[in-house]
Amino acid sequence: MSALLLSRLQFFWVIAWHILMPAFTVGLASFIAFTEGLHFFTRRDNYLRIAVFWTKIFAVAFGMGVVSGIVMPFQFGTNWSRFSDATANIISPLLAYEGLTAFFLEAGFLGVLLFGRNRVPRWAHFFAAVMVAAGTLFSTFWILATNSWMQTPAGYELIGGRFFPRDWTQIIFNPSFPYRLAHTAIAFFVTTGFVVLGVSAWLLRRAPEAEAPRTMMSTTLWLLLALVPLQIFVGDAHGLNTLIHQPTKLAAIEAHWHREPRAPVALFAIPDQEHERNRFAIEVPALGSLILTHDPNGVVPGLTEVPPDRRPPVAIPFFAFRIMVGCAMAMLVLVLLGTILRRGGRLYRNALFLKASMFAAPLGFVAVIAGWTTTEVGRQPWTVYGLLRTTDSVSPTLSSLQVASSLAGYTIAYLIMFPAGIMLILRIVRAGVDGRGTREPIAVALPQTGSRCHSRKRTLKGLNQ
Template sequence: MALDPLFLSRLQWSWVISWHILLPAFTVGLASYIAVLEGMAFFTGQALWARISAFWTRIFAVSFGMGVVSGIVMPFQMGTNWSRFSDTTANVLAPLLAYEGLTAFFLEASFLGVLLFGRKLVPAWVHFFAGLMVAAGTLFSTFWILSVNSWMQTPQGFHVEDGRFFPDDWWAVIFNPSFPYRYAHNVTAFYITTGFVVLGVGAWLLRRGRSTAEARVMVVMALNLLIVLVPAQIVIGDMHGANTLKYQPAKFAAIEGRYDDVSPLPLTLFGIPDDAAGTMRDVVEIPALGSLLLTHSRDGTIRGLESFPEDQRPPVGPPFYAFRLMVGIALIMLTVAVSGQVLRLRGRLFDSVWFLRLCQWTAPLGFVAVIAGWITTEVGRQPWTVYGLLRTAHSVTPSLTGTDVAISLSLYVLVYLIMFPTGFAVMAGIVRRGVGAGAAPEPVEAGRPTPPYLPHSVPPPAAVPGE
């Protein structure tokens, strides 16, 4: 059986980016969290904030290093596996990727050194400033990468000459129709992902009676963030969906599992897509609710996949199931955020064993939701790399053989299965050692009292009851 270089190249890209995206999903939010901690340490003079910041900065450094290594591989593949795509889109996308390197990567890399090693070497305000710059660098990086991806989803501001894209309006290229929604949706998702990791780590430390003062701060800060961002993400997701319905109707039909046009539109909860027969089997639907939720109209409808040419329809299964997984996780996250605030108001947040365990179990859910969202977006875009203009089949390197990709894919699988578990083990070791290990916090400013709002102003218990 001949090896298909197109299929294997797509599989290789999926393997690499599925691992890599876990890192920005964590480091973007973590960098902002560290900047907040550094600000609290600078303005209050409390050593507790500096200890927490030093703890998470060590974890950030490991994640950042892994992200650099895994991220370099992706542009490398642009030349080896996707040279026709690179040649066709280079005039539009190459400058945007260059801006990402110039404005984001160098900013992060430069100030991360100060953040890691400069606490005793530079003034406190410089250390705080370094935290702000690292956070800004992660947001700049997200900005340019999502601008590139959004242009591939909703291209505008260009003309085609000799089979290549040339920019006409950089403002239109960068701020294309889907970019504002995609940027808001992804950054919020990254912050939520980090929030649940911080919440889970804080809960783990509390259950074991380690660094309890710092753990209480982590839990409270994470819950305060999540009670705002999780509901906001549901609203942003709805707005992003409306934008997808307008500009990528075939993708939207695949997400909803709609092969035909129906009015009023039912809300499909579950089903088994059958692309060959053009139908959804064993479907579970709520009549008419889809019109209200998806189009915000009682009799609204969407175009079914049957109204699109057969060679322009995305596969239904992956985006259909991935989207429902993402929505299900959002509802679980909302439950956790609300439950945490209720327990906090009742004064039972830190001694509720079942809730602390729940926080640990839900800590990885943000990563699962990010991967599900990526599958929804990218598989739903098929069969295009540049939506409606450049097919994926026409983007792969012409001279590439299946054997070539099979060898490189095997090596990527081997290396990633070594690198990522090792990196995760290092970060887990940092967590197990606790907040104080290896920290070099600023001393508390003499004469400055502990503010009453700090959780460590109340003596923590030796361990959580029930353990």
């Protein structure tokens, strides 16, 4: 295997694991800030217990995200030095802004959120929760600005093979950025929502009358009822933007080979890239034009409009996109089912819905990975779309043995770190919102009443009462 292919596999391995953490922590930080706010204004202990419960989970996931993400900047230098050299004047400032405005903000206030509950005023602790949530959103903003510029470059000038900034407003707010930011941010919130829904369902199966899981499930379902349909709408707008700025990618996503009006949509097919056709295709006539252009007579671009060496590997984005859409449809059905059960007063006791919610907890992660794969593989063979090829981005002196060695090391490290982190999160979940069942109950993080000199034993006794 070539150093190029191994470098691409390594980047995929690292990003695929790392993106799972932002997909969870971005939404979870906002959920924690929301519950902290409810507690701050209402002083209800139920909201406090929920906030403490998810804050412990957030701390583990945040740590996993930081460790898994450290590798990525190193890869730019070790594996993609020519890409780094060509784009440094644009990519480096954007990533620096992410570190300065997002990571420092998030990490700094995280310390207050985790350890300051009994050490700072209530308003300061709530403010820290809001700042952590804001930091995750700032991080999403800058990372998506960077990736979107690589997808739809703007505001640059190319001099001697290097990109130089000409207009930072155009660079940051490039043509695909608003759609990509909205689509990704909503995906992260939906991912978190289904995790909260699944955990709530598991807790309710153990204790149907428990107040905290009921609150979590009810709140999350209202959120998902708004976000899942909104995500489908935003995804459609993102598709229209892709039709304008990345028609070849859209053609690959649909495995559409020839430009034509009234184009069909392939529900299923086996793309045959060598012979430029689809095998075993199940198609709906004219529906492709209606979906992709909002006009049944609209013209849909084809892959044969560009030379073969400018086409992405079609099968990967084709199937990844359909996995993403399938997950979205399953999410929508489950949310609608929950809404119906809520109206009938059966939401917290319907065994089928609770089991389905538990099994649906990973759906958001699957959709995020599938969507990211669609976006990044559909961009090939370019790192900067239409301007810098992936083959011209890899480090020139890199050997296959070197990349294989680092890939093996990353594989072992991630297969140790992520299962260990997931097991720790599951242990917290099994302990429940009140922390029962562990030697060190989660409830010890709750604020003590009266003097700060109360013993832990007295605090736990009061909580149990």
